[in-house]
Amino acid sequence: MMTTLLEMREITKAFPGVRALDSVSIQVRRGEIHAICGENGAGKSTLMKVLSGVYPAGSYDGEIIFDGELVAFRDIRDSEDRGIIIIHQELALVPQLSIAENIFLGNERSRHGVVDWRETNSRTEALLAKVGLKEPPTTKVDSIGVGKQQLVEIAKALSKDVKLLILDEPTSALQENDSRRLLDLMLELKAQGVTCIIISHKLGEVRYVADTVTVIRDGTTVSTLETKNGLSEDRIVRDMVGRDMTHRFPEHVRTPGEVLMEVEGWNAWHPEHADRQVIRNVSFTVRRGEVVGVAGLMGSGRTELAMSIFGRSYGRNISGTVRISGEPVDVSTVDRAIDAGISYVTEDRKSLGLVLDETIRFNTTLANLRDVSAGGVLNKNEETRVAEKYRDALAIRTPSVFQKTVNLSGGNQQKVVLAKWLNTTPEVLILDEPTRGIDVGAKYEIYTIINTLAAEGKGVVMISSEMPELIGMCDRIYVMSEGSLVGELSAADATQERIMSLIVNEQGVET
CATH class of the missing domain: 3.40.50.300 (P-loop containing nucleotide triphosphate hydrolases)
Incomplete structure (x- = not known):
C-alpha cells in the first residue's frame, strides 16, 4: 500500500485584489505520478510555487507535510535540500554552458575550491544515461533541441537526490515523439521510486502517465480522480471548466x-x-x-x-x-x-508577441499606432477605446485594459496578441x-x-x-x-x- 509523501492542507494564497488559492488541499502518494489539471489561472502553478518555496512560508496560509514532517520552506534552495525539485515551463538552463556545467551549476563537484572536471563529467555521463541521452557532457546546451534540453533538466534534478519531481507543462514546446519519450521517462523514474507531479493541459498525456488527477478550478480543489478505472478526458474537462464540452x-x-x-x-x-x-x-x-x-x-x-x-x-x-x-x-x-x-501571430507570445510589463491597452494598439495618433502624438483616449473594443469582442477576462499583460492567464494573453493583429485589419x-x-x-x-x-x-x-x-x-x-x-x-x-x-x-x- 502506498504511503503519503506530500500533503498540502487548506493552502490559501492572496495577491492584491485576487485570491489565487482558496483552501486548496492535495495528497500525493509515494511512488505515484500525480497530475494537476485546471484552466489557465486556476492556481496550479501558484500551488507549486508555494510548495517549492518560491512563495515562502508566511506568505500563505495552510500547512505542508512532506515525508512525515511539517515543513516551512524559506526559498527554493530550502525545498531542494529536502528533495523537492521543480522544472518550470521556461527551462532554467544557460545556453552557452555545457550540459555538465548546467547540471552542476550551483552544486559544483570540487576539490579544495577547484572544479573537479573528471568527476563532473563522469557523473554527468551517468545521469545522462539514466534519462536516455548520449550527448557528451561537454556539449553546449544551445546546440541540442528543446526535447533534449528537457531531459537535461531532469538529469539536473536527479543529481540533487530528488524525492519529488514537479514538471510544469513539460511537453508544451515538444513534438509528439519527444513528448512520448519524456512521458516514458517519467514512467521509468516512477519504477525507480521517484514521485512525480505533472501539470499539463494535454489530457491524453495525463491519462497516459498519471495514477491520480487533482482538478483545480478558480483557486479551489474540485476533485481528485483515480485513473486506474479508465478515467475519461470528458470527466476531467467537465471538472476543469464546470460544464460539459460535448x-x-x-x-x-x-x-x-x-x-x-x-x-x-x-x-x-x-x-x-x-x-x-x-x-x-x-x-x-x-x-x-x-x-x-x-x-x-x-x-x-x-x-x-x-x-x-x-x-x-x-x-x-x-x-x-x-x-x-x-x-x-x-x-x-x-x-x-x-x-x-497580412498579419502573423507568433508561436512565442511571451518573448515575441507581447510586451508583458506593459498594459493591455499598450499591446493592443502596438502594431497599428497610426490609427491612434495624430501628428506623431498618441491619442490615449482613442487607445483606450480600441483596447476596450477588442477586450469586449474577444472576451478578454480583465477588469481593466490598464492591467499589465503579464498578470493575465495564458489564454487571455493569447487573446491580446490576436487583438493586436486584428487591429491592423x-x-x-x-x-x-x-x-x-x-x-x-x-x-x-x-x-x-x-x-x-x-x-x-x-x-x-x-x-x-x-x-x-x-x-x-x-x-x-x-x-x-x-x-x-x-x-x-x-x-x-x-x-x-x-x-x-x-x-x-x-x-x-x-x-
Whole structure:
C-alpha cells in the first residue's frame, strides 16, 4: 500500500485584489505520478510555487507535510535540500554552458575550491544515461533541441537526490515523439521510486502517465480522480471548466470563396548559414473564408515559412511571389506585409508577441499606432477605446485594459496578441501554434474566434503541432517536411495516420 509523501492542507494564497488559492488541499502518494489539471489561472502553478518555496512560508496560509514532517520552506534552495525539485515551463538552463556545467551549476563537484572536471563529467555521463541521452557532457546546451534540453533538466534534478519531481507543462514546446519519450521517462523514474507531479493541459498525456488527477478550478480543489478505472478526458474537462464540452471544436459550416492569398515558388536560406536552404520552392493558396492548416514535425520549416513571408522576419536570399486577390504584393518588410493585409501571430507570445510589463491597452494598439495618433502624438483616449473594443469582442477576462499583460492567464494573453493583429485589419492571418500552453476551455474560445474570422471572409493559416486540432479546425491541411510541402489533404481525407505517413515518406504530393 502506498504511503503519503506530500500533503498540502487548506493552502490559501492572496495577491492584491485576487485570491489565487482558496483552501486548496492535495495528497500525493509515494511512488505515484500525480497530475494537476485546471484552466489557465486556476492556481496550479501558484500551488507549486508555494510548495517549492518560491512563495515562502508566511506568505500563505495552510500547512505542508512532506515525508512525515511539517515543513516551512524559506526559498527554493530550502525545498531542494529536502528533495523537492521543480522544472518550470521556461527551462532554467544557460545556453552557452555545457550540459555538465548546467547540471552542476550551483552544486559544483570540487576539490579544495577547484572544479573537479573528471568527476563532473563522469557523473554527468551517468545521469545522462539514466534519462536516455548520449550527448557528451561537454556539449553546449544551445546546440541540442528543446526535447533534449528537457531531459537535461531532469538529469539536473536527479543529481540533487530528488524525492519529488514537479514538471510544469513539460511537453508544451515538444513534438509528439519527444513528448512520448519524456512521458516514458517519467514512467521509468516512477519504477525507480521517484514521485512525480505533472501539470499539463494535454489530457491524453495525463491519462497516459498519471495514477491520480487533482482538478483545480478558480483557486479551489474540485476533485481528485483515480485513473486506474479508465478515467475519461470528458470527466476531467467537465471538472476543469464546470460544464460539459460535448465537442472539443465548435461546429462550423464554411463555403470558401475565391483565392485570397497565393504564395508561389517561395525559397529562403538560413540567416546565419548561407549554404543551408530552409524553405524549398513552396507554393500554396488560401481562399476567403477558409482555414488552412500547416502540419509538420519540429524543424520542418513551418515557422520559418510563416516568418519569411511576414516581412522577411526570418531568413536571407528570400525569393518567390505573394499575391493578394490576384495582385502581387510587396512583403519585403513587416510594415509592407501589414499594408498588404497580412498579419502573423507568433508561436512565442511571451518573448515575441507581447510586451508583458506593459498594459493591455499598450499591446493592443502596438502594431497599428497610426490609427491612434495624430501628428506623431498618441491619442490615449482613442487607445483606450480600441483596447476596450477588442477586450469586449474577444472576451478578454480583465477588469481593466490598464492591467499589465503579464498578470493575465495564458489564454487571455493569447487573446491580446490576436487583438493586436486584428487591429491592423488584416485580410490573411497566419496563426503559429495559436493554442500552445493554454487550457481546453481557452482553446475552445480561440477556436470560436478563428471560426468568426473565417465567417467574416478572412483567410486563416493555422500552424499547429497538434494534429487533432488541425483536423478539427481546418478545411485543408498542407504537410511540410524538411522545408518542402510534401502533401495536401482535404478535411474529409485528413487523419493523423495519413499526415504522419506523408511526413515520414516525403514522396510526392497527395491530394
